[in-house]
Amino acid sequence: GNSVTQMEGPVTLSEEAFLTINCTYTATGYPSLFWYVQYPGEGLQLLLKATKADDKGSNKGFEATYRKETTSFHLEKGSVQVSDSAVYFCALPYQTGANNLFFGTGTRLTVIP
Amino acid sequence: NAGVMQNPRHLVRRRGQEARLRCSPMKGHSHVYWYRQLPEEGLKFMVYLQKENIIDESGMPKERFSAEFPKEGPSILRIQQVVRGDSAAYFCASSPPIGDEQFFGPGTRLTVL
Numbered sequence: 001g002n003s004v005t006q007m008e009g010p011v012t013l014s015e016e017a018f019l020t021i022n023c024t025y026t027a028t029g030y031p032s033l034f035w036y037v038q039y040p041g042e043g044l045q046l047l048l049k050a051t052k053a054d055d056k057g058s059n060k061g062f063e064a065t066y067r068k069e070t071t072s073f074h075l076e077k078g079s080v081q082v083s084d085s086a087v088y089f090c091a092l093p094y095q096t097g098a099n100n101l102f103f104g105t106g107t108r109l110t111v112i113p
Numbered sequence: 114n115a116g117v118m119q120n121p122r123h124l125v126r127r128r129g130q131e132a133r134l135r136c137s138p139m140k141g142h143s144h145v146y147w148y149r150q151l152p153e154e155g156l157k158f159m160v161y162l163q164k165e166n167i168i169d170e171s172g173m174p175k176e177r178f179s180a181e182f183p184k185e186g187p188s189i190l191r192i193q194q195v196v197r198g199d200s201a202a203y204f205c206a207s208s209p210p211i212g213d214e215q216f217f218g219p220g221t222r223l224t225v226l
């Protein structure tokens with residue numbers, strides 16, 4: 001089945017620093033790719049997604065580009081805020097066309113003022 | 114439009130008792146998924162259901178765990194004879210009949226004493 005490998009954390013950054021969280025995937029075909037965010041004590045929220053190669057998903061200043069050549073979907077943000085402190089998960093369907101998702105192990109981000 | 118509802122939010126059980134976790138999907142969503150998150154780990158898929166049908170239960174432990182999504186009422190994840198290793202956060206997600214985005218509930222945190 002499909003899978004993702006996500007950069008291990010934790011990551012600690014100062015406010016306004018640049019963020020990159022790496023995610024690479026292994027898949028049959030070209031499934032949709034997702035980034036979810038989990039704030040402390042809450043469930044997961046979809047942050048952004050991309051449905052095909054070269055697509056760029058973006059939301060709340062975060063971006064990720066679906067790169068077929070490098071099988072990557074790295075999450076980036078140019079200037080992080082304290083409120084971005086959370087755990088970030090890369091995900092994709094277990095099988096292309098399937099509904100259930102395979103999640104990466106998560107990367108905990110802490111942004112300090 | 115209310116989001117995915119889960120209850121209880123916190124559940125404490127002694128070893129050997131039964132745990133029942135409930136999930137009400139978003140209005141108009143006919144697909145429900147259950148995931149388990151162990152401490153400091155990512156989410157692991159357990160089961161995917163549509164109304165009155167189990168579509169994929171490949172992530173469910175073979176014993177003690179069962180899930181249903183009846184024609185009326187919420188989806189139920191049932192764990193019989195709980196053990197300490199069942200302590201985790203259990204998340205439910207729902208999706209519409211068409212589309213690949215899943216919407217997550219706030220989770221139920223199960224603690225087995």
